Amino acid sequence: MVAVERIAIAAPVLSPAETANVMECLNTNWISSKGRFINEFEKGFAEKVGAKHAIAVTSGTTALHVALAALGVGPGDEVILPTFTMIACANVVTQLGAKPVLVDSEMTTWNMDPAQVRAKLTPRTKVVMPVHIYGHPVQMDELKEVLAPRNIPTLEDGAEAHGAQYKGTPVGSLATISAFSFYANKIITTGEGGMVTTNDDALANAVLSLRDQGYDITRRKWLIHDRIGYNYRLTNLQAAVGLAQLKRMDEFVEHHRKVATLYNSLLKNTPGITLPPEHPWAKNVYWMYTILVDGAAFGMSKDDLMTKLGEAGIDTRSAFLPIHQQQIYAKGYLGQSFPVADRLATQGVNLPSGNNTTEEEVRRVAATIVSLSRK
Numbered sequence: 129m130v131a132v133e134r135i136a137i138a139a140p141v142l143s144p145a146e147t148a149n150v151m152e153c154l155n156t157n158w159i160s161s162k163g164r165f166i167n168e169f170e171k172g173f174a175e176k177v178g179a180k181h182a183i184a185v186t187s188g189t190t191a192l193h194v195a196l197a198a199l200g201v202g203p204g205d206e207v208i209l210p211t212f213t214m215i216a217c218a219n220v221v222t223q224l225g226a227k228p229v230l231v232d233s234e235m236t237t238w239n240m241d242p243a244q245v246r247a248k249l250t251p252r253t254k255v256v257m258p259v260h261i262y263g264h265p266v267q268m269d270e271l272k273e274v275l276a277p278r279n280i281p282t283l284e285d286g287a288e289a290h291g292a293q294y295k296g297t298p299v300g301s302l303a304t305i306s307a308f309s310f311y312a313n314k315i316i317t318t319g320e321g322g323m324v325t326t327n328d329d330a331l332a333n334a335v336l337s338l339r340d341q342g343y344d345i346t347r348r349k350w351l352i353h354d355r356i357g358y359n360y361r362l363t364n365l366q367a368a369v370g371l372a373q374l375k376r377m378d379e380f381v382e383h384h385r386k387v388a389t390l391y392n393s394l395l396k397n398t399p400g401i402t403l404p405p406e407h408p409w410a411k412n413v414y415w416m417y418t419i420l421v422d423g424a425a426f427g428m429s430k431d432d433l434m435t436k437l438g439e440a441g442i443d444t445r446s447a448f449l450p451i452h453q454q455q456i457y458a459k460g461y462l463g464q465s466f467p468v469a470d471r472l473a474t475q476g477v478n479l480p481s482g483n484n485t486t487e488e489e490v491r492r493v494a495a496t497i498v499s500l501s502r503k
């Protein structure tokens with residue numbers, strides 16, 4: 129019997145270029161947070177997303193944390209964010225002593241609904257955090273229109289949306305300040321890592337200082353600190369991987385889009401399956417190709433489908449458990465309802481869709497799903 133390979137949800141694709149860069153760090157002793165790869169990775173990433181500044185940090189979470197801190201978020205403030213997102217988005221708000229205010233998603237993008245943001249604004253609203261879920265950009269014009277009267281800044285979370293575009297403008301230059309993750313399953317990776325981008329000089333200086341123990345960036349004097357900062361510095365070793373990955377980012381983005389196009393064509397007539405959205409103005413990078421499974425129409429629940437796919441050697445992941453359903457947060461949102469997020473969580477399943485996912489694998493996954501449906 130021929131053994132059938134298990135299909136992973138996503139895995140990094142590394143090449144000899146990453147190895148050569150890392151070896152240069154090791155051979156030259158530039159293994160800490162200074163070195164040419166940090167500078168080149170930051171410069172290249174800023175160019176790629178069309179931002180003036182890019183500042184490398186240790187993760188997507190610390191990118192969000194340091195961006196909120198630079199925007200002055202603190203105790204008593206409110207930050208509006210979608211409930212359908214990864215928990216780090218709420219945690220960084222809480223860690224700064226502020227309150228996460230949750231809004232539901234809209235079905236057409238699965239992202240934060242700008243109309244609901246308007247309804248949740250209060251005098252304490254300090255920042256709004258649009259998250260480009262699974263690589264589809266948020267309706268930024270509508271959001272900015274809501275925020276314009278009070279000039280409320282935005283922190284976009286592009287952790288899942290490297291290379292995505294809104295009306296032709298890349299994620300990373302759509303907001304006051306932006307955050308990215310380079311975790312191993314992301315479109316480009318440094319193992320662990322993150323980036324903050326912004327066009328605002330003062331915010332960039334604040335992030336530079338905060339990432340490095342509150343170092344006094346204006347005086348540039350050793351051991352002089354003018355605020356309480358963190359050590360969120362990425363290493364040259366990680367940036368060495370990141371720079372090689374950055375050179376392939378467009379290729380990886382196109383790969384994700386090809387995988388999505390193929391899944392769409394193979395699954396579009398399957399009863400009970402809703403395909404991921406792509407607005408005409410959007411370039412969705414389909415970081416995770418995610419479908420919704422309506423159990424009654426499909427013939428089995430999402431959980432049962434995941435079990436069956438697992439038995440067939442196909443890895444899947446459940447869509448996010450919304451923040452308002454997390455036991456650590458639920459008490460704060462009793463009585464509020466988020467029906468779209470609840471549906472996305474109940475029905476959403478991520479299918480294999482990494483940089484390494486092959487056409488043959490997509491065909492096998494789709495055929496297995498179709499064979500399990502009522503068709």
Ligand SMILES: Cc1ncc(COP(=O)(O)O)c(C=O)c1O
Pocket residue numbers: 187188189190213214216217259285287288309310311320321322
């Ligand atoms: C939307 C979103 N924000 C933030 C993060 C946190 O990034 P990291 O895991 O690099 O800390 C993730 C990571 O998966 C994410 O998906």
